Every structure is written in C-alpha cells, then in structure tokens.
Amino acid sequence: MASKPIYLGVIGVGGVGTAFLQQLSKLPNAPSLVLLARSSKTLLAPTPSYSPAIPAADWATASSAPSITTSGTLTPSEVVSYLSSAPGRSVLVDNTSDPNLASAYPEFLKAGISIVTPNKKGFSSDLSLWKDIFASAATGKALVYHESTVGAGLPVISTLRDLVATGDEVTRIEGVFSGTLSFLFNTFAPVSSPAGTSSANWSDVVSQAKELGYTEPDPRDDLNGMDVARKLTILARIAGLEVQSPDSFPIESLIPAELASLPATSEGVAEFMKRLPEFDGQMAALKEQAEKAGKVVRYVGSVDVGKKEVKVGLQQFAKDSAIAGLKGSDNIISFYTKRYGSNPLIIQGAGAGGDVTAMGVTADLIKVLERL
C-alpha cells in the first residue's frame, strides 16, 4: 500500500456512487477525498493545502462538513486542473454514465490522474477514444481500471486481461450480460414453471421489472440491447478485436418497430408501456417455438474472436444448460480459450445493483492505490 498521500476526486452520487462512498469510508488507509461532485454541485477541499479532506460517508455528511469549498458544476478541464495541482498523485472515480466526462479521460490521464470507473462510455464508444485512453495512460504514467463496466463486481475484465496477458488464446466469449434482460427472460420463460401457475405475458413481466426498479426509468434503454452491445464491445476489444463502435455489429432490439419512434419523454414511456401488450403474441410465439424444441429463449451476447464476429440477441438454449438455469437477475460469462479447452472458464452472479457494482469500483481503487 502506498505510503505517500493520494488525492481522490469522485463524480456521481447515484446508487453506485452512494454505495461507493460508504465502502470508501470504511477502507483502511483510504486516500484523501478532495473533490466530490453531483449534477450541479461540487465540494472541494480548500486549496492550496487540499486539506481538510471531505468526509466520505455520504453526500449529506460531506456537504455539511465545515471548511469545504462549494462550487457549481466544474468542466472536466477544471477538474483536471484541480486534481493535478494536488500535492501528490491523484485518482478520479467516475461513478456517472456521462459520455462527456468519459471523452475527457485522455486529458485526465495525460495529466497523470488515474481513472477508476463503472462508466462504460469511455471504453465502448468510438475505437479512437479507446485507443486515446490507453495511449494517454502510458504517456501520463497513470492507470485505468474499469472492472464494473461489465458484470458489475464480478471478476470479468480482470480475468480476461489475465488470460490475454499470460498468453492464452481467447477463442470465444458468450453469456448473459444484462441483469435486467436476465430477470425478464428467467421470469418470462423459466426452465420449469411452478405447477398451477399460468405463464406470464411479456408486457406484464416488463411492467413488473419496471416497478421493482430492475429496468432503467425508460425500459427501452434495456430492451434496445445497447447496454449489452457496449459490454460486448469492451470484451471484444480486450480480446484483441478492433471493434469500431457498439453499432458496428448486429444488435437484436426487443423494441417493436412500431414503437421505436415514440419520444424519450415520460409521455413516450407511458405510451410505450400502454401499447406493449399488443406485441405479447409475438413474444409468446418465440417462447413456444423454443419450447417445442425442448429449449428456452434467452438474450445473450457473444464474441467469436477467430471469426471477428460480435452478436447480441435472442437465442434458444437447452433447458439443462447453464445459461437456461440462471436465476434472478444473474449474469453468466463463459470464456472459451486454448488452455481451458472444451470446458470454458465460467463466472456467474449478480451483474447489477449498487453494492456489487461499487464493490468492483472499490476493489479497482485498492489496486490502483497499491500501484501508485
């Protein structure tokens, strides 16, 4: 563990951000929290001493602490300037899903500021940003850790990087990468229905998931498959494929074409939910078709490294397969490699939720602190 003081900036205080602050406050030898920002407000430790640090427990405690400087939203460049002037090395934890902040990662890294984040945008947008991020990290001798961008706290990114770094050949990656879509299909098409229950309508399952908070506020943000496509983009790139962007390969959207043009407003969402039952027949037909083959339908993503093929969409799986047997909103990721042979290395468990996502962020932060 580093003995020099390390300075920490944290942006984002939503579900993941709040859970992260709690974990941070219990960390032995935690770095000094000197910047904490949410949408329109930024808390800062006073310059030039960058002391006292901001208490990490939660936003309320932090914002009511005395001797803290308060400001409105800072631009990424202003954050870079503040952190890089700290009297020691610094780390930015980006707990947002903001594409603008992500596109500024190269600026942070070139200034020697390391980055830890569950924000997928920096790693799954245009290939040029991905390349810029890792080149800038090398230039600035800074580190980039993003375990929670795929599978939340599950050791997915680290395992894939270890396989590649030690010289294994990853041939195929396959799995269920969305907690939301996992829940939807495990509920809509379970391997075995409890006796006496009638099978659920697709639209009812979506409504239920929305009410439980398992979907994004606009369920179309899950159903369009883009979240899964972004995760596959990240894994494919680590495995060595130059994927240009997450829309450069086929993505099967679960949004009926007829509803695709509804606006992304709360009225649009309401209209979408109201009209979704019209398409229950289509989903029931897909389910029955699989059923006739003794299978179940699941929403999966796969990377075939040899064929340079990335795919996201519905597939049928045998009822005794690991993917069919998933429970709740679990993710499952299988790595097929030369060394592991015919039986893949499999990682399975909750792939969403504030606590487990924050765990991936905190574990990454610990690794960065150990290396700085």
Added chain:
Amino acid sequence: MASKPIYLGVIGVGGVGTAFLQQLSKLPNAPSLVLLARSSKTLLAPTPSYSPAIPAADWATASSAPSITTSGTLTPSEVVSYLSSAPGRSVLVDNTSDPNLASAYPEFLKAGISIVTPNKKGFSSDLSLWKDIFASAATGKALVYHESTVGAGLPVISTLRDLVATGDEVTRIEGVFSGTLSFLFNTFAPVSSPAGTSSANWSDVVSQAKELGYTEPDPRDDLNGMDVARKLTILARIAGLEVQSPDSFPIESLIPAELASLPATSEGVAEFMKRLPEFDGQMAALKEQAEKAGKVVRYVGSVDVGKKEVKVGLQQFAKDSAIAGLKGSDNIISFYTKRYGSNPLIIQGAGAGGDVTAMGVTADLIKVLERL
C-alpha cells in the same frame, strides 16, 4: 510496469514449472531470470553482475546456456542470500510442493524478496506459519501472491480477497476443489448415463483416472481428501477464520480403513489398486442411496464462516444443481456473501493442469511486477 530491473528466481521444473517457463519467455518486459533450480541442480547468473540472465524457454535451453554458473541444491538460506544481493528487487517463484521451502518463506519476505507460488504448503500448514508469512511480508515490504493454490488459474483467491477488502461479509464458501475427485465422481455417478452403458465400478474409474495421469502417482494422495482440506484451510483463513491446521476439522477419507496402513511405496500402491475392487460394493451403495433420492453423490468442501465450520467429504446434490452438472475435471466454487444475497458468486472451470496452473502463477507475477 516497473522500469527498474527485477530479478527472478524459479524453483521447480515439473509440469507447472515447465509451463510457467514457457509463459515467462513470452512475457513482454519479463524480469531477469537469475536462478533456476530443479531437484539436485541449480543454475545461476554469475555474480556480482547477475548478468547475463538465464534464457527462460525451458530447462534444456537454460542449462546449456554459456556463462551460467552451475551448482548443486542450494538451501533456502543460500537462495535468500543470492537473491537479496541482486542489484534490484527480487521475486521467488516456487513451483514445487515442497514444505521445507514453504517454511522458509518468512526468511525470503523479511529480506524483501516477494513470493509467487502455487505451493499450498506455506498457506495451509500450521496457523503460525501463515501469520509469520504475512507479518514478514509487511516487515520486508515484499509481496505474496498465491492464486494457483486454489482452483489453479481460476480467479478464486483474488475474488475472495476483493470481497473481504471491500467490506463484504462472506458467509459461506462451497464447492468442488479437486480436479481429480471431480473427474472420479462425474464419471462414477454422472447425472445421466448414456443409454446402453452399464454403470462403472468405483475401482475401474480410479484405475482409469490413474492411467490418464489425473491422479497423483499414489491415488491415495487424492482420495485421503488432504488436498481439498488444504485448499479449504486457505480460503477459510482469508475469510477470517483462524483455522489451526488442515487436520483440525473433519475430513472424510475415501481410502477404505482396511487399506489405510498399506505403505506409501510402489508395492503399496500396487496392493492398494489390487484390493480396491473389494470395496466397490460400498461405493455402489452410496451411489444408489443418492439415486433413490433423485440425487448424485459428490466430494465437496465447505466453509461456514458464521458457524466457524470447515467440512470436507461426500454430499448428495440435486441433479439440476450446478455441482451435479460439472463436467470433466472442472472445479466450481460458490461464494455466498451479504452483498450477493441468495444467489452466490460462482467461478467454474479447469482447476488442475500445468498450463492453467502456470497461468495463475504468471498472472500473479505480472501483478507483483506492477507493484514493485
């Protein structure tokens, strides 16, 4: 990645050691190999320059390289003395299963030499050695990585350490931890027997595994459960239990009591294999008993952190459970934690074999190099 030169000593050139050397030789920015030892011979880079380094590809290449000093077996203290005099930080990779070398880890660590190893002995013997190892590492500011002591290259130790370090509460760990015992039971009591095949005798399955090289030369070294007990000891200790030694909890041995006293000689092994069929009826009865409950029998280990209970032995599992469905010689490890709730974090895949075990060692070495 460290820019200063790092000096590497490697002991053991068996299956894992040979695969490791191959991986090492392909590593970019590999450290200088300055000591390579097998049973009765040690190769050394000449002092005081510790240069030229030993070529890493394999033992034959290494031992025929010019400008290499050759010696007989060095004592651990002599290895410590040689490595700690190198003109930079050094790392010992112990690819043996030697308890004597393991008991000298504290001496290495106090001298500032980091340790990377798949050797279980240092971490699963008396609790005092475990404590001495980690206290010595702190004293010498040296690092200890031992991913491959459990589940070979599977990310088991690192995941458990991340869960603990980020403040999750691990409540239970359960799984199949022996590739050999996994193969034996997946073959002896498969979930579904292919039509027309008669079920195998236990002794035949053991013979087959022995011939395939899946067992230790003396299969009793697998059947006594000690290898599994050592792995459980390591996991329980990381989870916070002060397990005194691997024989301080119940271990169900699969060696019939009547054959336990046969000597550990090749004659003893031959006699054991010859008499094993006498006990096929007992194993068949266990299998049938499970079958009647619609289950299969498997050899598992578990840690109940709350109850401070570690157990190793046979248990029955439902046919649709993940443990029953294991294939080949795969391991499966389930972590039940407060954050992950009712669905555990699961890691599954090959838990034995030179290449995948060496992969865990190489990945650990990369992490140590990044931190030194």
